[in-house]
Structure formats: C-alpha cells, structure tokens
Amino acid sequence: MGLFSRSEPDPQPASASATPTSGSLAPLTRDRIARALEARGYTYGIDADGDIGGRWDDHVFYFLRIGPQREVLQVRGRWNRSVPATELAAVLELANAWNTDTIFPKVYVRVEAGELGVYGELAVDYEHGVSDEQIDLHLGCGVSLTLSFFERLDERYPDAVEAARVRSAEQG
Template sequence: MSIDPSSIPSFGVPQQPAPAGQPPVIIPDQDLVKQLLDQMELKHTVDEEGDLLAPWEGFRVYFMFRGEQQELFAVRAFYDQPHDLERKAELLEALDEWNRETLWPKVYTHTHDDAVRVIGETQMIVGMGVNLDYFVAMTANWTQAAVTFNTWIAERLGLAAEEPKPDESAEGEA
C-alpha cells in the first residue's frame, strides 16, 4: 500500500496575507512583547541574559524567545516562595490539582539544596507566524494566569499572601 504524497498536510506552507479586515500574521519578537507590557502598564526590564521580565512581589514572569531562529515563545514564572522538602508531597498534590483543572501555566517543582521552588510555564511556536490578536490575547492571558496561580497556591497551602502586585522597584522600559 502506498500513500499519495499530496494527501499529506504541509505544515511548512508559506504564510498567506490576511484577508481584508483580519489581523496580520506576524512573527513576534521581544519589542512586540515590550509594547504589550507597556500597554498592560506593567514594569519590565531585560535581565543579564537578554530575557524580558516583569517582576512582581514574590515572583518574576519572563518572556523568552528560544530556538535557532527564536521560533519558540515561552512565558515562564519563577515563584520565590521556598517550600520545605518535608512538604514536597503536599506541594506536588496541589500542583497536580492545578495542572488538572487549568490550561496554563503548567507548574512544576525545582529542588535545589534544601528547598523546593515552583516554576510555571507555557509555550507557543511562533516561527511560522501567528495571528497578532491571538498572540496578544495569549500573552496577556498567560501573564494573568501566572499572577492568579501565585494567589491560588498561597490559599491552597495556607500561606499568608497579599494580592500580587507589580514590583514597583523594578526599572521599567518605555
């Protein structure tokens, strides 16, 4: 039995211009994300590795492009709250609950020395282009979800936490 090559979908089809009235298909970059963070009125900076980040009290959200052609866009949150190794099973149970019940960010643990920390992330392949409205909506939603998770995990584990707010001490770029 042979397969007709024309029946195989081509995922590398050149991008077609958007129909009139449709948002353009773009290949996003760090400057676009900076503009979006400015519109969201979020302070942001670029770290020593060149990654864009928006700091909150208690965690940081990074907006990173990875891959040979920067074709992978990731929003990754690093939560500063250390958790005791003895409570890791309870923490994992809570993270499993979050991962089952929500779309993003997917969260996991990182154990270093004698503490466990939580990282959340979500990713999108953008190298072939993406609808501008979709990219903007997903970036904003993923950022809000990172903030929501911080509140949720504090409540779920009975940790005292205030409503997360952007870290005003960070130097922002306009």
Template sequence: MAKDKDLVYPLSKERLQALFEAEGYKYYVDSDGDLGGFWDFNTFHFVLAGENQELLHILCRSRRVLTMKYLDVVRAKIKEFNAEKIFPTCFYRISDEGLLTVHTQLTYDWEHGVSDSQLEMQLQCAVTTSRQFFEELEAALDA
C-alpha cells in the first residue's frame, strides 16, 4: 500500500492484497485469479473488471442455503432493504435443485484511480453493509 494513503493510483489486485494483509484479513486467490474471503462465514469475492481493470465488483454469498419455503420471506426482506438502503444491492438465485442462495453486490468505478483510504472505506462499507443485510435476513427467517 502507498505510504500516503490519500494519493491516487490505479486499482490493482496487488493493492487489494496489500490492503487485506495490512488489515490482517485472511483471503485466497481462486482459479480465475480473483480474490475471496470470509466474514461471518459469508463468502466474498473481489473481482476486477473493465478495459483497464478499473471496476471493483464485490459480490457476497450468504452462508445459508435455503429451501423454497423461505422464498416469500427472502423476497420481502430484499425488497425492503433495497428500498431503504442505497447499497448493497441484494438479490437471490434459485439453483436447478430448487435451493435459494442470497447475495449482495457493490460495484465501484475507479477509472481515475483510487487512494488506499478510499479502498479501505469501500471494503469496510461492502463487508459491513452486507453483514447488516444478512443479519436482518436471519432475523426475518427466524421470526
């Protein structure tokens, strides 16, 4: 990471890895070269995209896999959360086996570069707001 946390540099996987290491986060690199990690047993992926790898796409999958009996609760909680909060975007997927997985996502465009301070803030925002949604979903599922 840069010595001056407010200087702007191009986004890179190496900068993300340096941030994870500086914060003491455990992470892995998957077979596509994307970074991943676990917070509260939820799986996060940090994917760089765009012509110059300037887009940071943070995707999280809930640790829980649900049956279809929870579909209405999941839909209602997602609708409520997305209406009240700017981010993260929350959504679900239904597998071929009829199981639900619930996800959050945030995408940031760093075309003109990003400072270490901004990267730290975006990472904390993505993890914190995703965890908040999953906690609210857990409460709704248990109600």
C-alpha cells in the first residue's frame, strides 16, 4: 500500500484517544477566539452577523469560523489603502512573490470599484478540535504576518499610505 493510496482512513484521530489535559482539543468557538484575543490585549468587536473583527495598524481584520461545522479558523485582513486598478499587474507581482516565498498567509488582490482590494488570509482546519494554545498561535501569526505583507505594500506605495492617513484624520 502506497502512501497516497490508503483505502481506509484511521478509525480515530490520535488526539481522540488521549486523556484530556489543559491543552486538550475542543471545538473552535467564537467565545474561544474572543478569549484568545482578550488574553493578548487586543480590542475587537462583533458585527451583526456574529463575526469578530478589529483594526490593527488601521487595517481591518476578521476572525471567521467557516466550513460545514464552522471548524475552520480564517484570519482575514484587508490592506487599508487606495491604489487604482491600473496598478493591478504590479500588486499581483508583489502578491505572487510573497506567495512563492512564504508559506502563509496567502495574499490576493481583487478589483473593487476601480481600486484594488488587497487581502491576507490564514486558514486552519480544526475538524478534530483545537487547543487554546493553537488558537492563540494562529491568531497571532495571521495578524502579524499579514501586517508584514502590508508593510511591503506600504513601502511600494507611500502616497497611498499618506492618503490613508489624511483620510483617517478627516474621519476621526
């Protein structure tokens, strides 16, 4: 039997037979995500759909549960800058280089009303449960590594950074 030709899955994941401990695996819940954010001292809110979100370095992040049983944690951030759609090829080149050179987060670009929306996304499947430590690790990695990519964009588009600062000052 080859590595990729198993005819039967393991009857039970290894973690399911383990004795529960403080690091035991439990289902992913919105409350567990919120507790992990609170433990880091992060400020967040919950929108009308029940999704948790907040701002880091003025970029919007959401911490979503997706999948059939809402077992996949998705940390999604959006770059808070305006760049015209004419820059699509240049921004795609940066995104593709990032995706080639790094494992995560995945970054992608969309044209939205004549401007570019740039996103970073880390998704982790917790079908068999997750420890509090894993939630904390993946939230921290999702935010910090996405911000690293956004910093690259900021270096490339300093005028967009300044325009966002002016816009923010005018709004608040």
